[in-house]
Amino acid sequence: MAGRRVDRRPGLSVRLKLTLSYAGFLVVAGALLLAAVWVFLLRERSNSLAVPHRSDFLRVFDPTNFGPVVFVPAGIMVLAFLLVFGLVGGWLLAGRILAPLTRITDATRQVTNGPLSYRIRLPGRHDEFRELADSFDLMLARFEAHVAxxxxxxxxxxxxxxxxxxxxxxxxxxxxxxxxxxxxxxxxxxxxxxxxxxxxxxxxxxxxxxxxRSFTREHVDLSLLAEEATETLLPLAEKRGVTIETSGEMSVAIGSQALLLQLATNLVHNAIGHNLPDRGVVWVSTSARPGTAVLTVENTGEKLTSQLVSTLTEPFRRGTERLHTGHAGVGLGLAIVKSITQAHDGTLTLTPRPAGGLRVTVELPAVAHRRPPRPQRDM
Missing domain, CATH: 1.10.287 (Helix Hairpins)
Known part of the structure; x- marks a missing residue:
């Protein structure tokens, strides 16, 4: 069930594991060092670098051999010191190295039980922990915006x-x-x-x-969808006294045909409904770029500011005085266009036209295929 913690068997902390690893490595390295000293320096004080015979190891316990007898307890003391030093030093070193991770963990707990506005903002130079913290902050920012x-x-x-x-x-x-x-x-x-x-x-x-994003992706020609949407909405355009002009070329995108048809229909419907009261024009065009399929819908209409245009893709935003027209929709037309575009990993751009009206450009991942441009038609 969501929100419940997963029950796990208790285990050693990462800090303790690192401490034991440091101490163990230090003891092993010390033991090897002592063995090398005994082999190369104490063996009958010889210059030979040969590995001693098995009988040489037994001489360690011979009371007449003063050197090895003194060396063994000294070596044990050195190893004990290295073990203690490795444990203490490893604990402190592991704590210092894992401090950023501890800070990230604390931030996660605060976000879980508190506001989403908290950020880690880990100081220091760029490293793996800094990259993790920055990624976590970015995720929190996006999640906060999504929740809002x-x-x-x-x-x-x-x-x-x-x-x-x-x-x-x-x-x-x-x-x-x-x-x-x-x-x-x-x-x-x-x-x-x-x-x-x-x-x-x-x-x-x-x-x-x-x-x-629960849909099957396939090859979809945006030019055909634009024609279908235009033909479907032609009676509404004639009723409103709006002329629709279409042009362009084959522009094959990758996505859902049903959703992309809804996208094209919403754009054309929006362009017709929010146009001039008489003799308005809508331009619908498609084009293909390397790796990109483009659908552009423009319309005449009232002059819009950039600030207003930036809010038109929000749900239930209809623009200035649009609620008072007899053709206002439910206020989700461009919001749906935005969601469909994002679901197809595309880009939606809204730009106010200098003479009035709006230009909407949708860029989607495409299939590299072209055909000659289609002649312009007036509807």
């Missing part, structure tokens, strides 16, 4: 879903208090409110699906 975004999204979604429910309740209360009210008008208004609620719910489900 989800909290805003939940609050906005609750507000948006509450609105049609409140309207429905008000209409039902009016119908109950006024039995002579036109039932046909009431049903039509309830139908419109219910349709909006269904559209909002479907948009939320689509947004969740895109964020989970």
């Amino acid at each position: 975004e989800q909290q805003r999204f939940a609050a906005n979604a609750s507000h948006e879903l509450r609105t049609p429910l409140a309207v429905t309740q008000a209409l039902l209360d009016v119908a109950r208090d006024d039995p002579d009210r036109d039932i046909g008008e009431l049903v039509e208004r309830l139908r419109a409110v219910n349709t909006r609620a269904i559209g909002l719910t479907e948009a939320l489900l689509l947004l969740s699906r895109a964020n989970q």
